[in-house]
Amino acid sequence: MDESLELKLxxxxxxxxxxxxxxxxxLAEPSGGDPLGHWLGIIGTGLMAFTEIFYSLRKRTNLLRWAGPVRYWLSVHIFTGIVGPFMVLTHTAFQFRGLAGFTMFMTALVAGSGFIGRYLYTAIPRSLAGVESSSADLVELINLTQAELLAVASERGPQVQALVKADENRQRQKRSDWALVLLRGWDDWRYRTHLRRxxxxxxxxxxxxLxxxxxxxxxxRARERQLRMIQAARRLLSVWHVAHVPMGAVxxxxxxxxIAAEIFFGAGLAR
Structure with missing residues (x-):
């Protein structure tokens, strides 16, 4: 399954x-109070509620275990967490005033936080079944790759063996948790470019x-990076949850x- 399928959809x-x-x-002047604006807001809010309630139930309880793996629910969570806020944005007709403006601001904040959470989530290595890999699993994979690499290098001559040895002994830059996780794309690009040269x-x-x-x-190198990053990513995800959940509640x-104010002041679905 394409890991970014939900983003593309x-x-x-x-x-x-x-x-x-x-x-x-x-054809008309968009407004949050016209029928189209209302339905965009209703459907968008429904998607956001769905993504918050049912994903949490699947992740934290056994009530929806029959409904498929958590990783599929996460994909749905991401999809509805993007499309829902976008529909709410169009519902506002890009007018940000009063409570509606604050609600839209919080919607954008939670959606942005969701993108950060997804990035942190992808930093934790997983098996094809979606299960988190342990440090022991990664060490075993590194050893297997190392053995295969040494065998291949021995067939290519001393220059290749020297390259493999130098790469093994290269200096690992010390980084904070945030830098280690957030700069992994940049670090990967630098390493690939240098190695290819x-x-x-x-x-x-x-x-x-070769x-x-x-x-x-x-x-x-990828597995060594995952081993270095796995604990950092878990710590950052814990910090992220502390911020993301209260923002969702607000x-x-x-x-x-x-919604209560709209109903109280007599906003209808059709005029």
């Missing part, structure tokens, strides 16, 4: 909603390509007050 849906909104804006230089002196050596070096409280 969210983008497609949001683009479709944008087209609908633009077409509607050409070394491999290409060596290939000029070799009679065979693609297998490069693949194994990248694999070893958001849904504001949504409830906003």
């Amino acid at each position: 969210s983008l497609v849906v949001c683009l479709g909603l944008s087209g609908l909104y633009v077409a509607y804006a050409l 070394q491999i290409r230089a060596l290939e000029k002196t070799q009679t065979v390509k 693609g297998e050596v490069e693949r194994l070096l990248l694999q070893r 958001l849904f409280t504001a949504v409830g007050v906003h």
Whole structure:
């Protein structure tokens, strides 16, 4: 399954909603109080409520165990957590005043926090079944990769063996938890670029390509990074939860007050 499928689907849906909104804006003046605005708000709020309630039930209880693995529910959680706030944004007609403006601000804040949470979640290595890998699992995988790498390097000559040894003994930069997790993409790019340059230089002196050596070096480095990062990512996720959950509570409280005010002041679904 594509790990970013829910993001791609969210983008497609949001683009479709944008087209609908633009077409509607050409025919009428958008407003949060017109029928389309109301239904966008209702459906968007419903999606946000769904993503908050049912994902939490699946994750923290056994009530919905029959409904599939948690990782699939997380994908649904991410999808509805993006599309729902986007629909609420269009519901406001981009007018941010009073309680509705505060509610929209909290919606954007919670959605942004969700993106951070997903990034932290992907920093924790998992098996194909979606189960978190342990440090022992990663050490075992590193040892297997190391053994395979040494065997391949021994067939390629002393220069390749020297490259493998130098890579093994390279200096690991010490970073804080946040830097270690958030800068992993940048660190990966720097390592790949440097390694590719070394491999290409060596290939000029070799009679065979070194693609297998490069693949194994990248694999070893990726697993070593995961081993360094696993505890940091878990600590950061704990901190993130402390902030994300209260923000969600404030958001849904504001949504409830906003809906109650709309009903009290006589807003209807059709005019």
